[in-house]
Amino acid sequence: MATAYHDDGRTGSYLVEGRTGPWELVIGLEVHAQVVSNSKLFSGAATEFGGEPNSQVSLVDAAMPGMLPVLNGECVRQAVRTGLALGATINRWSRFDRKNYFYADLPQGYQISQFQHPVVGEGAIEIETDEGEKVTVGIERIHLEQDAGKSIHDLSPDRSYVDLNRSGVALMEIVSKPDMRSPAQAGAYVSTLRAILRAVGSCDGNMQEGSMRADVNVSVRKAGEPFGTRCEIKNVNSIRFIQQAIVYEAKRQVEILEDGGSIQQETRLFDPDKGETRSLRSKEDAHDYRYFPEPDLLPLELTEEFIADCAASLPELPASKRARYESELGLSPYLAGVLTADADGSAWFEALLANSAARQAKTPAQVAEKAANWMTGDLFGALNKLGVEIAASPVTPAQGGELLALMADGTLSGPLAKQVFEIMLETREDPGAIAEARGLKQVSDTGALETAIAEVMAANADKVADYRGGKDKLFGFFVGQVMKASGGKANPAVVNELLKKALG
Amino acid sequence: MTALTDLSLAAMKAGLAAKDFTARELVAAHVAAVEAARPLNAFLVETPDHALAAADAADAALAAGNAGLLAGIPLGIKDLFCTKGVETTASSKILQGFKPTYESTVTSKLFEAGAAMLGKLNLDEFAMGSSNETSAYGPVVSPWRAEGSTAKLVPGGSSGGSSAAVAARLCAAATGTDTGGSIRQPAAFTGIAGIKPTYGRCSRWGVIAFASSLDQPGVLARDVTDNALVLEAMAGFDPKDSTSLNVPVPHYAGALSADLRGKRVGIPKEYRVEGMDPQLVKLWEDGVAWAKDAGAEIVEVSLPHTQEALPTYYIVAPAEASSNLARYDGVRYGIRVAPEGGSLADMYGATRAAGFGAEVKRRIMIGTYVLSAGYYDAYYLKAQKVRALIAQDFERAFQSCDVLLTPTAPTAAFELGSKTADPIAMYLNDVFTVPASLAGLPAMSIPAGLDAQGLPLGLQLIGRPLDEQGVLNAAYALEQRAAFTAALARWW
């Protein structure tokens, strides 16, 4: 079989090998991102995670008779900022619609969403997979909508319990075009999108807490053929699960098609325990959401001034930050990528860099590589072990900068620095203070070292004679003995120099 | 001396100010009248304690010289307004026992102005009806009877409890809501005046929704002045209602003027429908003559899409209602019917089947159908386009006139049960009131005469957006010339 080509001319990087030949995947994602806001999209109740059941619920969220929604301007601002960050069209006129369906955790009997006229239109983002494959993924639209409440099914044998704390929390639904062709691309898309949302500050991107979750649309086709019928896998809440669900679902669809069957367009659920997708609500009558314009709200009209203010408030985005790290700081593409993967990480790095450069009276570019290596190596390794995010790091960027400066001026050797860092993680003390108090400074004092050298030479007179007789290799032995005598704190360069002199 | 219940609201205010009587005496007389009028079934809930407490507060405020606009005035509240701690059902079984923990914006404003709530007034279920016969708690009987007859008549609807209570002198005024004529038609049927202000003038917060883009709270009272007083107290911007209008409320009553010189009164020719009752034609002509007499210039105008207003309304209103009524599901309030061992879906279906009456179900079905996939464009979208045309008709008409004059309803009040079998015949009651509702315009009905059977007939005035004052003034001029007196014999 020849290489598969997409009808858009792209080469397929991932194919499912079936009995009848290779199949190509077509993947589109609808990412639901919780908007960072204090209060809900249409009520003044808090959005905080957790809390007693039904304690963050207003009468509006509980859909009491006669209650009316009032739009939270901050949610509009965040959606527009996100749209701008994705290079998307901002629609000056959009509108809210009601999506009508019955469910226990949907108190109004409809969800207020944007169906026909979303606030954000088309855009695109560049992604890069771990294998270095670069793809442009189109954004179809972003719309604002309310989250539903939560039903809990396992607290009673005969009852489901409904908690409306999440009811009415603002979500952005970010809909991609069906531009992805492999699980790796889908994963890269979600992590890139998450980095952008975090940089913008419009969503915390926390997938475990459900602040970000995806509906995954998957179909398969033979190369060059039109799109196949897709299935939608609802509410997948980790990148790994998204990828597993795609792999399973593609295989399932290929098997059905190769057995002569056809794909039913349906909603499916991913079961992470079994690693499979299964049909959801298939027996229920076909959905008919009866969308119509929400008469309790005015159309959403945006002024040029508002949009300009949103644009002016955007921080530097990960992609341009990464390019800058490479060009201005001379970092490798790998290091630049790791340090810009999330907003907290790059903020920490930039604080570290500034501090380190100031302490050493150097330019950021001169200290960048050492700082980047230390942060991605020592710091990330330690945080990983502790299981904490960079934002919760027990070591501050200023302390990191001090540590780097102590290494640069020779106060701490590599091994001593590691020792000091371990103590910093535990005690949160400054590195200089730790080195001072615990005597972990490198000893460069020639007087003290000369004494140590004299003692070592006196104790090993035979070896001194051998060395002087031509056994050059014994030099290493003397260095080791002196270092040992100093408790590892001697500056090896100084020891070398003094020894050479003493041994003659 | 005139009985306290026979006084107009303005006369009550004057009497209280002059200390001719106390608010407690005034309210107590009305509490007694409400109790004596139970055969009318106008009140679903009586709240004498609430009323008397407000009366005492009003007496104190009057003595202290800081009384509000409606201090001590006994009012009835349509049971579509949520009232804190007082059962509010919208005349539906599905809300039986529902006691809101909140007070609607409109009732809050009325209470702040010192009004005394006598109780909650009956209405058509969820305000869906034109005769008050769809109430789950029985129909309201009009205090009016045709000459020489004891047959029970409808008080109009949906604000039938409000119209009956005001006409029967049970309260000085009542709140109403108007979606397609629910204030104006019952006012016309019972010989009183009623105003539906501009859409957005009064807050809908805390008013149980029927059709959100049409619903508008308003007033039913004995005359134009009383309407002006109550409207002033209940209107105003409310940040809790996104469609509320952020404009100042004029002092309507103080600015009332019956001088129509320099004003143009438009007569829409399309309202002269074929087969119109000659008595109604005569009444309308009288109205024209009165307007001229008050100094107005009469101009004929055209509202070409008048005929399409009712079918448009019967798409838009049920569509919105089908969605607004989805929240009545037996989960958070109201009744719950859960079949033994049944699922959640079974509970929804059974609760709603048991809780909603026939007319509500009919409208939910129509509304669900016209929004469903494949029919949306043909029905809902089409209707919203025609609605835009209807609004444009009015805009054009108001280029050549200041206020429109039409009859309020095609007939006088009819007998209970005479139209319940034919929904469309019932819907046709609103043929003259629905167009202004679709365009969101202020409109008012005033009693203008009696038909051959001695039953009241009303004339309607429709104004430009936000021009309630223009509507009230024209109504005031006509009211003075119509010299309508309700010769209402108390039979209950």
Next chain:
Amino acid sequence: MAVDDKMVARVAGLARLTLSAQEVPHLTAELNNILGWIDQLQAVETGDVQPMATVMPITRDWRADVVTDGAIQSDVLANAPEARHGFFAVPKVIE
């Protein structure tokens, strides 16, 4: 556009109204009567008319992003037919 019993049953399902077998044909007849009447709208020339988007052409400020509501669990649950442990309780949903 006329509806048949099957359509009426489907619409009732969407609206979560349980209908008895006798109610369906009755409602079918009623709905057809009403739909036949409102069908006269189809004859209106609407060309490129924009559907009405808002009754009064107003704009207004959005709500500020501050917490002003909530923490009223007892009010929220006050009218519930069944509430347990701070939750609304409903017949068990089997997913």
